[in-house]
Amino acid sequence: MTITESERGIQDPSEYRGVRRIDHAPQIFNNQPARYYLMWLLLPAIILLAGISLYPFVWLIYMSLHEVQLAPGKSDLWAGFDNFSRLFSDKNFARGWLTLFKYSALCLSVEISLGVLVAVILNNSRLEKLFITIFLMPMMMAPVVAGFLYMFLYNGTFGWYFWLLRSLGVLDGGSILGNKFWAMFGVVATDVWQWTPLIALITLAGLKRVPQEQVEANMVDGAGPVRNFFSVALPNLYPFLLIAILLRFMDNFRFIDTILIMTGGGPANATKILPTYLFDVSFKFFELGRGAAIAFTLLLLTILLGLVLTKIFEDPTRKIKSNGGG
Amino acid sequence: MASREIVRYKSPARTMFSALVILFLIVFFVWTVLPLAIMLISSFKDLLDAFKLPAEGDWGGIGVMFDFEPTGAHYVELFTEKNFGEYMRNSLIASLGSAVVSVFLGSMAAYALSRAEFRGKRDLLFWIISTRMAPVVAVMVPLYVIFRSSGLVGTLPGLILAYTTFNLPFAIWILKGFFDNVPYAIEEAALCDGANRWQALRMIMPLVAPGVGAFIVLCVLFGWNDFLFASIIGSGGAKTLPVATAELVQPVKIQWGSIMAAGVITTVPMMFLGLLIRRYLVTGLTMGAVRE
């Protein structure tokens, strides 16, 4: 590969940040001594990461293949893939996955539609700045605090949201977190409250990147604002929303603080998404082998999602990244 | 570029539409802010006031919410009896410590990954990012054992290390993006000027400095808000605010007033930090995928 002059070009040198550089590193970074130098820079972080991630992972595999014993002095028994095969007959395991998908689907569909709607309305409006500031507030809140806050709001004795819903006649005499049906919406609403702003911000960032020429061309062609949104803005937003969906989905099973605080998975397992079930198995039942097997399946999903994500990150067209900023 | 203003023409339908839009915005605004307001108000209510609620359907009774004698007792109690000063300090030290460690090691590694070409680089990068994405519950048991065997459980260094498990990969990944965007020319110019490699690296650090600063803040945020690590690795000698907040559930009764006050204490500093790094927030929260 040769370095072409045009690739190296920088139109305005004051904009160093955000300028794509050539893909091919100059050889000053790419020879033996330079590599040693770079390796020494890389090594501390890699060793630390290996210690705190690879090592537990090896351990996880070990545990998943053993029946970890619950009596003093007994060594663990080799279990082969028993821990995994037992998952197939574990009702709670299948149900945990199902609940996780249901929970995520609910969260994401509401967050995406609300977030996009808000962003489209706010884009270029005078209120944009104000709302962006407002958006920050829920996002900055520790999930635990959010969990407690919503638990407080939902409380059947003194919760304001409970009162509101009852006054509107929605709950039909029941409660929020104590009802199988409403509890799911209760935890979803918490997630929606916290993270719709992020979707809105991502969408706003995306909308700023919709080529104005396309919008204008489309308007000249006779499209109204709604048509315009679907035929011009949405296709441009697509990669942004995809990123948002993947990240939020991943966080849905990365952070279970809120659900643990609010329902602990109840009532009647209505909100027991797989990670909370894993929490029970490992930390309450002390079935470390089975827990490790469940954890393994979760990690597998993570890796799959991660692969998709990195594919998008490496998208050669780089629709998502803009110049400037960063 | 053409003006961003979109030309609008008036029509009855559009007026209706605008009214709906405004209504929607108001609802959304209230929906977003109300819980925070209730949290703030409740933190100044004593327990019995917090329990007051109008009768169902008694919309006029909403005033009950504001009908109370404000008391700072919960805040005072948190700091005098419940040691929240110490927990706040722990939170700060742990999250800031981890942020500094992560960004320091992370920027070295990110620079190396940005500059070096080697086989398996993609795999290495993927591994790094996947450590950040892994669900905490999945690896908590082995992590705890490691930390304990190193005598790190219940200590601030332990907590710093624990937060580093998610902050370091984050820092590497984001900062690599930053370094990728720094042209080689500046380092080359420095080299030609007579700098050695280390001096050349120092020369480009100011270019990424605003970003690095922002991501130190983001790392602080992630550490500050963490619960699972803090409760399992940190509790004991290094209790942080979220854990201390969760413990207000005990004993005997849920101390709602104190929990709300603790929530305010935990959340407000982060909101200010959030405003401070507003420009980098979306980038940070999307792992660098979306830039504003």
Added chain:
Amino acid sequence: MFQVPKNALYKKISRRKFLELGGGTAVALGAGSLGVGLGSVITRRPVYASSSMEAKWRQYEGSKLVFMSENTPPSFAIRDNIKAFYDLTGIEVEILTDGLPTVQQKVGIDLRSGQADYQLNYVQDKPIGSPFADFYADLNDFSVDDTLPLDPQGYGDEVWFENYLDACGVYYERGPIRAFPYDCAVSCTFYRQDLFEKLTKDFEADYGYRMEFTDETTYKNMVDFTAFFKKMHERDASIPYGYAQHHGSFGWTTQLDIQRHMYAQNQWLDFAVDDTLGSKNPGPANWGDAQSVKAMEGYKALADVSHPDNLTNGTLELNTVYAAGGVAMQIQYHEFAASVEDSEQSVAAGGRTAYAMGPKGDPSWNADGSNNVVNATNCGIGGIGINAGASMDLQRAAFIFASWACSHETQLMVLQGVGGTPTRRSVLDLPEVKAARNRPTSMPNALTFEAVYDKGIRSPNMVLGPKLPKANEYHEIVRVGTQQCISGELSAQEACESVRDELNAIHGV
């Protein structure tokens, strides 16, 4: 924390077999060599059987122990008074408190690894005691050792309240004592006497009998009371709901709640095993039999008229609802009386609350029509156990603490402070405690003593519940099954059968 006195016996805790839990990998990677323990230190001065009591107390002066406890009132009370122990013995005890799940996890890993960072554990009888019983030292080895400062009252079954030592100290076999009772939470009924008195006429008009809570009140009466309150509440919002069960996310308290109800009818038990011992192989569960279904139907009937938030409330939440005036009755652990009687935080304080035993079963809910009904009462006895993985000197030092913490004097101290729950009979005989049983009282928990100690824990009312190595899973299964029934997802019959099937599955039946 890493300071080690010069005369320390061991500079570090022996590594022992580092973490059999995946230990192979760990050792291979070399992390094990760092095992220093959580900072316990032991220094020893020789004592003999003939030494003075003071010498016995102070034989481990300069040592340091770590006590892993749940964040409950007695632990805080002990921590508040830890200076007294230090003054007495010169042993420093670091008390770490966490939520029960975290305690479970940390203690579990600690015990499994044989590393003994926490020499002293707060042994909740079911969640921690049952799974990890084998890891705790047999306290009999110490309680006869003359070189230790033994409690003059001794540690025999008779010095504790009925069943207490069995509940928290005996697991799966007679003989070894794994823990001494240190606090207890015994269930009893808290009810709003003021409301009962005010509304009893209205009630009598509807139901034909007086609304009073007595030892003869049955669960079926409870359904009537609750239904009545609900009706009144719908008419007048200032009147609270009648009752709420324990159905929050905390599996254990949910299980205890349903267990009381089931046991009240015909003294029904989950397994055909001796409750005082428990079993590692309990065999097939009794769930799904006619009695369990019948009782479950009654439980559901009660749930149907209870507070709508019924399924969210664990013990704490429920107590908060009660204190907020949200329900007129709760079956609650007697240690909560202190908070209910606190007029700054509770609308039920100041004589509005009365205490009684848990309701009786109702003969009509007995499947066999028998008249065998009891005022079922159960408890959580928190014991202090000593990690058998610790060195013998650490264990002995730990015993000195355990003995002190469960002593008559300490229990009185705690009772006077935050509101302890004594486990030694002798505490109740003290004149000031006797006096405190009546209002106005300086020890609000004492108001419950009649319902709890005089009646509730006496046979046949007391139900210990099954001790199982998989106790936590058992709690969770029972919780989910019960919730499924109450939420209408399953019928009583189906729910009981589902619980049976899952229990049998975990026990390999």
Added chain:
Amino acid sequence: MATVTISDVWKYYGKTVAVKELNIEVRDNEFLCLLGPSGCGKSSTLRMLAGLEFISSGDIYFGDTRVNDIPPKDRDIAMVFENYALYPHKTVFENMANPLKLQKMNKVDIAERVEWAAKMLEITELLQRKPVELSGGQKQRTAIGRAIVREPKVFLFDEPIAHLDAKLRSHMRGELKHLQRRLETTTIYVTHDQLEGMTMADRIAVMHEGVLQQLGTPSEIYNHPVNEFVAGFVGEPPMNFVDCYIERQDDAVALVNDSGQMKLLLSDAQSRALAEKSADGVVRLGIRPDDLFVEAGQGHGLDFTAKIFITEPLGGDMLVEAELGDDRLTIKRKIADMGQPGEACGLAFNIEKLHVFDRETGEAFF
């Protein structure tokens, strides 16, 4: 103050050859221009000189010192980058002082040197500004200032004025040339703009696809290009090329274009040159627009009649594109009324200025 010898240098990137067997000797104090289109290897050569790329094979000497293994900081060179590569967080003064600071010069001397350079570049009043506050030309001067403060052995310029606007560019050309004369420092200057090379350089090295095509003074390069590539690359508007075949009539040699409309009789010298190089059959004719004559209308008395394709007035001069058979030729002349496109015009060649190339290899016969 040093000669630079590039001796048999090769440069590979993986399997791609960027520079092939390059031999150039740069004389002391000479201004040498490396000229060529994108990807011709000129930048790689410059970067090898700077030490930013490693030399795959061959040697580079500064004076008598082989510098292959000497890191950039020890080569005593100064480089000016295409995008200026200023340190954005430093002021103009700090930017220029940086190399001296790295040499651990004392502060007083640094200030003196920087002021000297700033004065020479007329940027004294900008010294306290940051790069963002500067215009392109000012940035460029700063970058040059940073290079000259050190009085290095060799200046390396990598397209330093490529991003300036046209007017400034022509101004800077003069200044750079002047500066180099004043400083008397060996200078190697990379550009893809032939005009820069022609106007500034003492000698030009034209490169193409990693291979040095021709090394010579601007006039040599312009008047005697060694091959079709050099001929076509140098000169604006570019040279016209017409595919021809050789027709021998007795002793005379004529070039006839493929459509047969054009027939040029060569001079004896030219015929000999063709014969010496044993050219026969097909060749390619090259002629610069300045060496063609065009007149409007029919009665012009010129050799050929062509058709106006388009005319482009350039102020005093104009470009005329005319079609002769299938070939289109660009002619430069004084401005005049040339008529409408499609109208006929007369066309003549300055036979002395013809260039003839091998159609296969592109090599020049003369």
